[in-house]
Amino acid sequence: MQALYAQLLVGLINGSFYALLSLGLAVIFGMLNIINFAHGALYMMGAFVAYFLLNIGGISYWWALLLAPVIVGIFGMILERTMLQWLTGLDHLYGLLLTFGIALIVQGVFQNYFGSSGLPYSIPDQLKGGVNLGFMFLPIYRGWVVIFSLVVCLATWFLIEKTRLGAYLRAATENPTLVRAFGINVPRMITLTYGLGVGLAALAGVLSAPINQVRPLMGADLIIVVFAVVVIGGMGSIMGSIITGFALGVIEGLTKYFYPEASNTVVFVLMVLVLLVKPTGLTGRAA
């Protein structure tokens, strides 16, 4: 039983990454109608930016938490301005192909210069060590990841669902022409939204840098699972993607305990089941 508690907690930690990443995807899909396949590459860039900030600029983890999302977010906004915006109104497939191509290029460039085994990034001194919870030894850093990402997820949900800005955003996706008639700069809002989604990916990247290697393929390995999470949760649903992210982390953690061989397929099995029973996803509404 004690082992089970530990596995639940560990699952929650992985769930935080799924939640942060799928939230970014959901925001981008919900507001821009783009299936952002470059999300994994942008997550990886977040981790690399944190690494560069520390090793070249001597800038600590804490500043990286703020700076990396901003820097990568600006990169994302440049992508949106120069490329993605021309795809508005076209089939989803175009956005998917474009962002997939971008992901391959970005990964290729990083791999060319940094190899595939990655770079070390150590846990900040303030979060080193761990606490003994009785049933497990919890590294403080992992606890921090769960709490911090939960806060960020809820703040994003609040921003989009409960504030005036969020209302404009949602209205702009519903009927951009009408919202423009009210004097709101819709293209700029869309660019900023893409920047926000990308920033969330980069933030997840910074959070994961001390746990995993900072590797060019760290995002590619994760992004497929995250897409499954988004599909299960329902494309475009903010709260749905947060809850599904955490829940699937836990389910995956339990699988690692009871039948480890299946731990990287369990998410997809669930995806198939959900699609068979409720094709719009658990919380999704029909398009």
Add this chain to the structure above:
Amino acid sequence: MTKSIASLLLGTALAVTTAGAAFAQDKAVKIGALSDQSGLYADLGGPGSTLAAQMAVEDSGLAAKGWKIDIISGDHQNKPDIGTAIARQWFDVDKVDIIVDVPNSGVALAVNNVVKEKNGVYINSGAATSDLTNAQCSPNTVHWTYDTYMLAHTTGQALVKAGGDTWFFLTADYAFGAALERDTTAVVTANGGKVVGGVKHPLNTPDFSSFLLQAQASKAKIIGLANAGGDTTNTIKQAAEFGIGKGGQKLAALLLFLTDVKAIGLETAQGLNFTETFYWDMNDQTRAFSKRFSEKMKNGAMPTMVQAGVYAGVRHYLKALEALGGNPHDGVKVVDKMKSMPTEDDLFGKGEIQPNGRTIHNAYLFEVKKPSESKGPWDFYKLVGTVPGDQAFTPLSESKCALLKK
């Protein structure tokens, strides 16, 4: 009459040119470097292995003697079906004579069959499974550098003898992990130890915390890592995070490469014991080679033992071809010649290839240096001991290779 003399001359001239062409054909060699070019094993093999093969060709000096040697490379993406498809295309369409490197035991065993079927030459340096020269040995195959038997009988044995008598395995769930776990378990039990449990994880797992908790709960003295590359670096890094090591349990990195240590960083990796058969900073020759190698790598990396094995293997292959006086395009014949010649090169020293295809050379026990002991960006290892080749690798008496029964 004049006409017939002229045609006779023309005929002779033609005969000479065709003979010349056939002769030139005999000195043409095509090498295929098949590896994981972009995944978790790309740094330990990958583009560096292709470079090593190129350097071997340059250093052989055969180009000056009229040989024409081409190298092509391919990415098997750690998938046996892709690996065999590339190998078949290379033999059938591109007329490749020899395939080198091929990390990932699953792919390596699949390619082993293709090379045998096509009567090519196979010098494997990247894969670990000892089956390549044991149950699944082939007259076309030479296995350089290392294997799971060697890893088990060096690192594994040393740890059991030092008192690590209970083991828990974290095993990569494919041919390599299974072979390494099997060979290490044999050593552990033979030395009076016990395996108390284990968990099989999928290849390329980003998070090991679940598995590490299970290993922690097992209370085994040694947590044996039967995985490699990115999986090993992630395990070691996360084990440190979960305080494994402070609790008295010891990690056994059964297979660790130079690039893995670089990726983990000395801060976390210090004190790990493991075995390799090549390290760049062994002697003047290895340093000279590694410096040349590093200057040609995009990220300035030093060669791993796998890449060194590709270099040494290709050198020996070309020596055998030279001794044969030309390329017979007959894999078994070339491999037999390779086996009949003792191996000697700057990187592995003197050795031999056994009848089952296993290359025998020294193995070295290393310990990762403390950050304070490291003097440069690639100064990572302390030499702890040397195991002579005949003690490190499978004795012929234990080998189940069918080639030995002739």
